[in-house]
Amino acid sequence: MNSDFDFDLNFQVGTSINCHKILKSLAGQAGDSENESEVIEENAPFNKMSDAYLFAFILGLTAGKKSDVGKRKNYANFIQTVAKDIDIMTLMHHLGEKEDLESKEASLKAIEGYATWGLEKLGKQRFGDGKIRISDLLDDILEEKN
């Protein structure tokens, strides 16, 4: 937690319903099970939904792009499940927009916006059949940012 701010990121994050499905698929999980250890698809790129959520969030943050969450589906506590000991506020302070950290509510909205955009981007890749190329996606994103 960054001491420069008078709030923390201890809140429940989520994403759109559609991106929640993508999130599960990225971690090789089917159905509505939220059991993180249950990897069904062996060619899925992530071990856990939390890894996929963090990756999608950083993807959006790096690209500087957010998506409107719309009808929201709750996923997990951000600090406890996703960020853990990573100083996300410092990253957002330096890489994000000024208003992202204006308040706790603004930071929640920003995190979900970045993550949703990232999940949509990952969802457009053909994950699941083993042909997804995360490295290509990274190249594209870094190129765009450049």
Next chain:
Amino acid sequence: MRIKSLELKNFGSYLGEGNRFDFDTKTGRDGYAIFGEIGRGKTSMINGMIWGLYGHVSAQEVGGASRNRPLIDADTQKLDTSFKQKQISPILNTYAFQEEDYIIKVRIIFENKGKDNKNRVYDLVRISENTVNHPQDDSHMKTTAHLTIDGVVVEAGRIQEKINEVMHEDISKFFFVEGDVIDNYCKLLYAKSGDHSIVEEVEIVLGLPALDKSEEDFDWLHGETEKKLVKAAKDQEKSRKDAKKVEKLDEKLLESQTNYDTLTQQIEHGEDEISRIEEQLSKDTNVAEAQQKKTMNGFYINEKNVLLRSLYNDRRELLSTNLWTCMIQRGLQSAIKMLEGKVIELDSLIQDRANERSKLDDLNRAIVTGDHKCSQCGNTEDGISQKEKEDYARQIVNLKKSIELKDDLINSLGDPKTEQIHLMRFQDSAGHERLNSIEHKIGATIADISKLEKENQKIEKELEAHDVVAIANLMEEKKSLTELGGSLKSLRSDHKKRIDTWEEEKRKLMEKLEGSVDNVEVIEIKRNRDVYKWLSEKFKSAMVGFKEDARTKVELHATDGFLKMVPEPEYYSGIKVDEKWGIVVLDRKKRPMTITNPGHRQLLALSVFNGLRKTSDLVFPTFFDNPGSNISNIEKVADYFWADDIGQMVMLSHGGGLKETETMKTYGKKLARAWRLSYSENSDDPTTSIEVIA
């Protein structure tokens, strides 16, 4: 064989009489050139030669099938002059047909050196004439041939035999080489061990069957002398009984030998059948191989799947670490750089603030103590003026304001150094490369698996089409033939034993007879018989060596020609000829190599052809139609063949490879003769006219 002249009447594009080529040589050399665009009569000229010699010319239909060209075909010749609708044009010139002149005539005068080394002049005329007033097809035509050798007429029934003695039709293709279809000739290059036809033809060119025949002749002469000996013995009382025994033994030997030969034929036929079946069964072997391949592919697919699972696992593990940091590196660098600026600014502000504080202290002290330190000499004077005090007080106020402002700025800058250290913890971009490598391997492995699976699907389809019953029948047939072959061999072996026994018996009787008949005539017969026997045995052993020598000579000549004609000879070391006349090209390290360039393949075929031509004692004219259709450096070919002096070499060019102007400039003086074929000046009359240009 040397062509002296060729005359054509109404043959192909040659209309009427007077179409004559004289192959006399003014230069003493044997290089001839005929130039003419497509359709001007070059191929007609060669076909005229072939028709004159053998009475028919074959041509290929559009579909590829080969058949004899008809002499006449009224359906097309009545109206159409282009024959575009017909796949094969008839031999009779169309204008001749329309003028109702149905006579086709070819006259070839040539010389040939016979076995007795004597040169004879052959005058061969072949004529086709109509048997009805308005012939419609070949059934209304009659073809006859007339031949004189040194002016002596050869009877009609023996003409073809005499021509074949000079140049057998089977081997004529080695001398009438069509550039456009030379690839057919290239089959020499792929002659497999089972391709007897090419072996026989090559051996005919090299005269090997003549030697076989000589061996048979000596065997026959040996037998005849023995018969004379037995006849002489029968005339004497003391040896009559033994002579009769020999005659009886001869009868039995003849019968047994006939049976032996028949059995040998049957065995060979059976073996040919077995070879045919084995060839078909080899497809079955292919099936077994395909099944094995499928199993191996399955094994590889499993292995690749294991690898793929491991790669997926590696990727998941990598993406579960802080791989995402690679995405923020660029932003991170900008932030760290910005913080560096802040650190510099902060340090500067702190330094400035310290200076101002120090100056503030000095001014306060001066006002309180009244001392003033000279800025020039450093001496302290007692007391300061009121005006100076007021000035110091103003400065103090300003400094305090400035220090306060700096305090605010320093506070607003925060702690950029700590922030820098904080951000530096996220500096890590190595994961991207590793991810790239893993995903590349994943892609390659998936592609490998897909390829193997497709291969297996294809194999499965092939296996479905496989006729198991037919294979079983073939196996059964092969088994029966093998058993029959075994029985026949056993029978033949019995005959052989009998033959050996009777021959031994006969040999003893002959020794006895030889001792009992000793007049001069018999002694002469005995001497001849021994000579023939010796010659027969010598021929048998010499044949093996002769074939080997011939092959070596063909190799040497073919290599010489190929290396002289091919554009980049440094890539090759030579040509190897195997026992079945299969050809292998060797690279510079003498390893077998495959030649795919069509021009090089043509050169290879020409080189082998030239090797045969030079090795053979037979001298023939060679007609090379359209050289350079695929050969880029035809000049080298012309250099090589026209420098040759072992027979007439006629090159017919449509200008695609060998160009008239350049050729005449370079070789004109060296050529024996050169002609230009063109259409008559009247464009409505597209018949060939022959012009001598050298």
